[in-house]
Amino acid sequence: MSVSYKGIGWNRFKKRYDLLLTAGVVSCLVLFMGVTMFLNPKATLEIQLLRATAITAFLLLHLVLIIGPMTRLDKRWLPLLYNRRHLGVTLFLLALIHAVLAIIIYHGGADINPILSVLVTDSGSHMGDFPFQVFGLIALLILFVMAATSHDFWLANLTAPIWKSLHMGVYFAYACLVIHVAFGVLQTETHVGYIVLMGLGIGLVVGVHLMAGWKQWCIDREFQVETRRDDGFIEVCRVDQLKENIPHGVTVGGERVAIIQYEGNKISAVSGVCQHQNGPLVEGRFIKGCLTCPWHGYQYVPASGSSPEPFTEKIPTFNIRVENDKVFLNPKPNRAGSHVEPALI
Amino acid sequence: MIAIGLSLLGFYLALGFIFGLLFAFLGGAKRIDPGAVEGSWGFKVLLIPGCMIFWPYLLFRWIKSSAPPVECSRHR
Numbered sequence: 001m002s003v004s005y006k007g008i009g010w011n012r013f014k015k016r017y018d019l020l021l022t023a024g025v026v027s028c029l030v031l032f033m034g035v036t037m038f039l040n041p042k043a044t045l046e047i048q049l050l051r052a053t054a055i056t057a058f059l060l061l062h063l064v065l066i067i068g069p070m071t072r073l074d075k076r077w078l079p080l081l082y083n084r085r086h087l088g089v090t091l092f093l094l095a096l097i098h099a100v101l102a103i104i105i106y107h108g109g110a111d112i113n114p115i116l117s118v119l120v121t122d123s124g125s126h127m128g129d130f131p132f133q134v135f136g137l138i139a140l141l142i143l144f145v146m147a148a149t150s151h152d153f154w155l156a157n158l159t160a161p162i163w164k165s166l167h168m169g170v171y172f173a174y175a176c177l178v179i180h181v182a183f184g185v186l187q188t189e190t191h192v193g194y195i196v197l198m199g200l201g202i203g204l205v206v207g208v209h210l211m212a213g214w215k216q217w218c219i220d221r222e223f224q225v226e227t228r229r230d231d232g233f234i235e236v237c238r239v240d241q242l243k244e245n246i247p248h249g250v251t252v253g254g255e256r257v258a259i260i261q262y263e264g265n266k267i268s269a270v271s272g273v274c275q276h277q278n279g280p281l282v283e284g285r286f287i288k289g290c291l292t293c294p295w296h297g298y299q300y301v302p303a304s305g306s307s308p309e310p311f312t313e314k315i316p317t318f319n320i321r322v323e324n325d326k327v328f329l330n331p332k333p334n335r336a337g338s339h340v341e342p343a344l345i
Numbered sequence: 346m347i348a349i350g351l352s353l354l355g356f357y358l359a360l361g362f363i364f365g366l367l368f369a370f371l372g373g374a375k376r377i378d379p380g381a382v383e384g385s386w387g388f389k390v391l392l393i394p395g396c397m398i399f400w401p402y403l404l405f406r407w408i409k410s411s412a413p414p415v416e417c418s419r420h421r
């Protein structure tokens with residue numbers, strides 16, 4: 001959590017993650033250079049590297065895109081999510097190598113600025129008239145913005161909503177790259193196998209997003225509660241539905257709320273969405289007096305919605321009440337970090 | 346047209362790079378964000394690419410010495 005950005009720092013898990021990432025990327029590069037050499041023995045080393053970095057980057061992009069929804073579907077994906085940004089930065093660096101090679105190889109000889117040449121001529125690529133490289137360039141710029149702002153410093157200084165919208169750009173980049181590949185290399189390499197692989201990739205990305213969205217929709221609907229009383233409170237569950245130290249998720253007026261019973265007889269309600277990157281606090285655990293986010297471990301004291309000192313993160317709290325073994329909640333959120341006396345059972 | 350746009354973009358990024366060096370190493374980051382006070386050398390280098398993009402905004406904040414914005418959206 002943020003006190004000093006150093007505090008998030010390095011730990012053994014993160015180091016192992018990066019080691020595995022590097023090993024994976026290097027093996028992919030070697031593998032794809034081998035494949036290119038095998039399929040196309042005349043390809044020069046630069047072309048092999050151009051293709052290997054492109055395919056590795058494109059594969060990595062698929063991984064980046066499916067991690068989010070996959071964690072919603074299967075918790076075993078959580079460790080990958082923890083350090084997703086390093087995947088993004090690696091992806092950008094690989095794409096950059098690919099782009100620089102492409103510009104040198106296909107545009108280096110042009111008598112205008114080579115980057116301008118990418119935009120106006122598509123020279124050197126005998127792949128039809130479609131300016132597929134422009135789409136590569138657009139995607140590269142988006143990936144650059146995301147990689148450059150991936151540090152928590154930018155999350156704090158640009159504010160979460162802006163940062164998140166920037167990082168939603170990844171979907172636009174993906175669309176551009178699908179065009180870049182479909183109207184680029186797939187115009188010359190017309191073997192049906194490539195087209196099937198590409199289709200599978202797109203299907204996977206779209207499919208897991210739909211499945212995760214569907215699951216969330218079902219959860220929201222299942223936990224949807226809407227019988228408001230005159231005092232504004234809504235019955236959200238029975239006391240015996242709560243298990244100590246395990247958050248219980250409800251959705252009121254479209255807001256996800258985590259209700260937690262802790263320290264024996266106390267019940268508090270806070271936002272079910274983590275301040276850090278909207279992680280599902282509802283699926284978090286209760287550790288050392290704090291509701292702990294499953295994504296990167298940010299913690300919140302249930303009664304105040306604030307991270308324990310010296311951290312400063314805050315989420316909204318909700319007024320809560322227990323009557324006749326039923327839990328009632330006021331769906332109007334309190335300012336983030338406002339203390340609310342826990343209800344007692 | 347495209348050529349002029351490209352030169353302007355290059356110019357903008359280059360200015361941002363120079364600004365980034367100053368901002369990261371001469372205390373700009375520390376000034377606007379208490380979380381950056383103990384920043385290591387690597388952290389400062391990592392800030393530079395982002396500065397290339399957002400330097401006008403950071404410059405504005407540096408001049409005003411304003412702390413990170415407090416977010417007031419209720420729920421995200």
Ligand code: HEM
Pocket residue numbers: 047050051054055057058061095096098099102103106118125133135136137138139140143177180181184185
């Ligand atoms: C300035 C930006 C870019 C330029 C000029 C560019 C140029 C090219 C060119 C000329 C090819 C055809 C290469 C060949 O078959 O010999 C290609 C293919 C490809 N590019 Fe890009 N590209 C750019 C950005 C990107 C980015 C950001 C990605 C992201 C991952 C990407 C992914 C791919 C892929 C997957 C292929 C097909 C790989 C293959 O040829 O086997 N490109 N690009």
Ligand code: FES
Pocket residue numbers: 274275276277278279280293294295296297298
């Ligand atoms: S989303 Fe990162 S800790 Fe909750």
